[in-house]
Amino acid sequence: MKGKILLVALLVAAVLFVGCTKKAEQPTASLKVGMVTDAGTIDDKSFNQGTWEGIVRAANELKIENKYLKPTGTTVSDYVKEISNLYDAGYRFIVTPGFKFETAIFEAQTKYTDAKFVLIDGTPHAGDYKSVVGPNTVSIFFAEHESGFIAGVAAALQIKEGEMGFIGGMEIPPVQKFNWGFQQGVAYANQNYGTNIVMKPENVVYQGSFDNVAAGQQLAAKMFDKGVQAIFCAAGGVGVGAINEAKARATAGKKVWIIGVDVDQYAEGIYDGTNSIILTSAMKRIDVAAFDMIKAELEGKFPGGQTLIFDAKNDGVGIPANNPNLSPEVVAKVNEVFAKLKAGEITVSDQQGNLIK
Amino acid sequence: MNTLISIFPYAIGFTIPLLTAALGGLYSERSGVVNIALEGLMVIGSFVSAVIIHDLYPYLGSTSLWIGLLGAMIAGIAFSMLHAVASINLKANQVISGTAINMIAGALTVFLARTITGSGNIHIQMGFIPTDIPLLSKIPIIGPMFFTKTYATTWVMLAVLIISYFLLYKTPFGLRLRACGEHPQTADAAGVNVYTMRYIAVGISGALAGLAGAIILVTYSSEFNGNVAGLGFLALAALIFGQWKPLGILGSTFFFGFAATIANVSQVVPEFKNIPGFILKAFPYVVTLAALMIFSKSSQAPRAAGEPYDQGKR
Numbered sequence: 001m002k003g004k005i006l007l008v009a010l011l012v013a014a015v016l017f018v019g020c021t022k023k024a025e026q027p028t029a030s031l032k033v034g035m036v037t038d039a040g041t042i043d044d045k046s047f048n049q050g051t052w053e054g055i056v057r058a059a060n061e062l063k064i065e066n067k068y069l070k071p072t073g074t075t076v077s078d079y080v081k082e083i084s085n086l087y088d089a090g091y092r093f094i095v096t097p098g099f100k101f102e103t104a105i106f107e108a109q110t111k112y113t114d115a116k117f118v119l120i121d122g123t124p125h126a127g128d129y130k131s132v133v134g135p136n137t138v139s140i141f142f143a144e145h146e147s148g149f150i151a152g153v154a155a156a157l158q159i160k161e162g163e164m165g166f167i168g169g170m171e172i173p174p175v176q177k178f179n180w181g182f183q184q185g186v187a188y189a190n191q192n193y194g195t196n197i198v199m200k201p202e203n204v205v206y207q208g209s210f211d212n213v214a215a216g217q218q219l220a221a222k223m224f225d226k227g228v229q230a231i232f233c234a235a236g237g238v239g240v241g242a243i244n245e246a247k248a249r250a251t252a253g254k255k256v257w258i259i260g261v262d263v264d265q266y267a268e269g270i271y272d273g274t275n276s277i278i279l280t281s282a283m284k285r286i287d288v289a290a291f292d293m294i295k296a297e298l299e300g301k302f303p304g305g306q307t308l309i310f311d312a313k314n315d316g317v318g319i320p321a322n323n324p325n326l327s328p329e330v331v332a333k334v335n336e337v338f339a340k341l342k343a344g345e346i347t348v349s350d351q352q353g354n355l356i357k
Numbered sequence: 358m359n360t361l362i363s364i365f366p367y368a369i370g371f372t373i374p375l376l377t378a379a380l381g382g383l384y385s386e387r388s389g390v391v392n393i394a395l396e397g398l399m400v401i402g403s404f405v406s407a408v409i410i411h412d413l414y415p416y417l418g419s420t421s422l423w424i425g426l427l428g429a430m431i432a433g434i435a436f437s438m439l440h441a442v443a444s445i446n447l448k449a450n451q452v453i454s455g456t457a458i459n460m461i462a463g464a465l466t467v468f469l470a471r472t473i474t475g476s477g478n479i480h481i482q483m484g485f486i487p488t489d490i491p492l493l494s495k496i497p498i499i500g501p502m503f504f505t506k507t508y509a510t511t512w513v514m515l516a517v518l519i520i521s522y523f524l525l526y527k528t529p530f531g532l533r534l535r536a537c538g539e540h541p542q543t544a545d546a547a548g549v550n551v552y553t554m555r556y557i558a559v560g561i562s563g564a565l566a567g568l569a570g571a572i573i574l575v576t577y578s579s580e581f582n583g584n585v586a587g588l589g590f591l592a593l594a595a596l597i598f599g600q601w602k603p604l605g606i607l608g609s610t611f612f613f614g615f616a617a618t619i620a621n622v623s624q625v626v627p628e629f630k631n632i633p634g635f636i637l638k639a640f641p642y643v644v645t646l647a648a649l650m651i652f653s654k655s656s657q658a659p660r661a662a663g664e665p666y667d668q669g670k671r
Contacts, residue, residue: 040477041471041477041478043474043478044478165625202624202625202626203625208634211582211586212586212621213580213582214371214578214586214617214621215622217577218367219621221367222364222622222626226625237580237582240580241579243579245577248486248487251483252487270482
């Protein structure tokens with residue numbers, strides 16, 4: 001019996017000492033950047049992937065250490081748990097993508113004052129929507145309406161004449177702003193470049209989820225049946241279904257297009273080895289945002305306590321650099337429009353106004 | 358009316374995986390083994406076919422789709438054997454072993470998918486392309502309803518349904534299988550090996566459920582994402598709604614498929630605009646609940662379904 005107690009005491013001591021040595025090792029030279037993923041996988045072709053790509057780029061170029069953790073659920077406590085795990089493992093710079101982290105970051109920024117937090121597409125609050133960006137947190141937003149606008153201009157210029165539609169996921173501000181910006185872009189092209197694109201109210205829909213693939217496929221099929229030539233999808237997994245339908249039709253020789261969202265979705269729309277049904281994509285440069293913040297931290301210029309907007313002016317939104325489905329003339333015109341947007345000659349409203357939905 | 362006709366092909370596309378899974382459930386339950394593992398087996402099928410097609414498509418093109426379907430069936434059989442051993446030989450509670458498979462399937466496939474591709478999603482390059490049947494698609498009304506934009510898998514599954522009908526009702530094998538689900542002791546006394554029959558039935562059930570998961574992948578979804586959106590459980594409901602009969606299942610699954618499709622596309626169809634979306638979305642489930650309540654008195658459920666067969670019990 002005595003022997004057993006001794007053994008236990010020894011084990012406890014061993015654990016304690018191991019703990020000590022670990023702590024002593026912690027302050028390493030390079031920055032340790034951690035990320036907690038939102039619902040969905042690290043290669044969701046959206047927020048998680050964009051954020052992670054920025055962090056990986058920083059790891060390659062700026063020599064930081066990086067790691068991501070995927071929470072088991074999508075509740076605040078799941079998020080806080082993973083943030084704590086990262087913190088306990090010595091990660092003092094934590095990036096989280098998506099508005100769902102708002103309350104989790106609010107908790108974390110007060111609990112771990114010596115860590116830095118980057119919240120993309122959201123602002124920390126205690127659950128009451130009263131924004132409190134702590135001195136160790138930076139909150140980043142994107143001008144989705146400008147992204148949608150420029151994609152709308154590009155799509156209208158390329159299609160020239162016909163009908164277009166929009167499929168959104170949930171009816172929430174980032175998705176709505178994409179929609180409204182897109183409509184303004186189409187209208188701008190109609191007015192200034194003589195295109196004739198119609199967007200009927202019935203072809204502007206919010207499916208109501210981000211994961212109903214079957215509904216995405218069926219909605220897109222119905223729109224294409226009614227003569228819609230291009231659909232702008234800001235709908236996550238619902239968009240996957242729409243892309244699938246467009247690929248099937250393109251293979252059968254029909255001319256249909258999808259305008260991608262968040263990241264360059266060209267590769268996802270490839271249907272016969274080289275051709276893709278992705279006309280262009282309304283991008284949010286999430287990777288740029290994540291990378292810039294890490295860089296700022298390394299340079300000692302972390303904009304803690306601020307809310308930053310990534311828009312056309314700082315190249316935070318736009319369409320991909322390469323658009324194989326847009327003709328060179330269209331690309332040239334789009335660049336003109338983008339320059340005007342940058343210079344502030346064109347303003348895009350982020351309100352519904354008299355736009356559809 | 359034209360709108361209704363034009364959504365028929367999409368409704369059929371949505372119905373087929375549901376029909377396939379429900380048919381799988383039919384074999385199993387008719388032999389006396391409740392199979393609530395349909396959902397999990399569908400996930401397994403979807404995963405295996407996604408891996409196969411993802412890897413083989415660059416070399417084999419659309420042939421890889423058929424290999425993927427076959428692979429899904431084999432994986433479905435393999436996994437259903439776990440259920441079979443537990444519920445036939447070990448006489449475990451069939452609901453519990455089914456639930457276990459549902460849980461294993463979701464966790465295992467996501468784990469493997471993340472290990473293989475680094476993410477929980479597996480994207481396939483291309484699925485089946487819906488095609489119009491020559492001549493038949495030109496028939497007024499019926500043509501656009503049933504013969505346009507059809508998937509190859511739709512015709513395969515309708516053939517399987519007809520074969521199943523004959524197999525279950527017109528052959529000695531079918532009679533024995535049904536006898537095992539109604540009164541296994543009597544079947545045993547008549548010289549039928551109840552264990553073998555139940556193994557075969559659960560195996561067929563696994564093959565069809567796996568196939569159902571794969572059909573979702575190669576028709577409308579094109580991406581494995583760790584679940585099949587609850588279609589396995591919907592298939593169970595359709596099985597009960599269809600009163601454990603092949604043609605009843607055809608009717609009940611098509612009802613679900615059609616109602617779900619209407620709910621999905623209602624937003625872009627002006628005719629449905631005035632009906633709130635949530636009513637359309639809830640409609641099939643409300644009807645199912647009502648139907649289950651009405652039919653529960655005259656239920657045609659196999660009498661021995663859910664009971665492990667014990668030779669010593671008379």
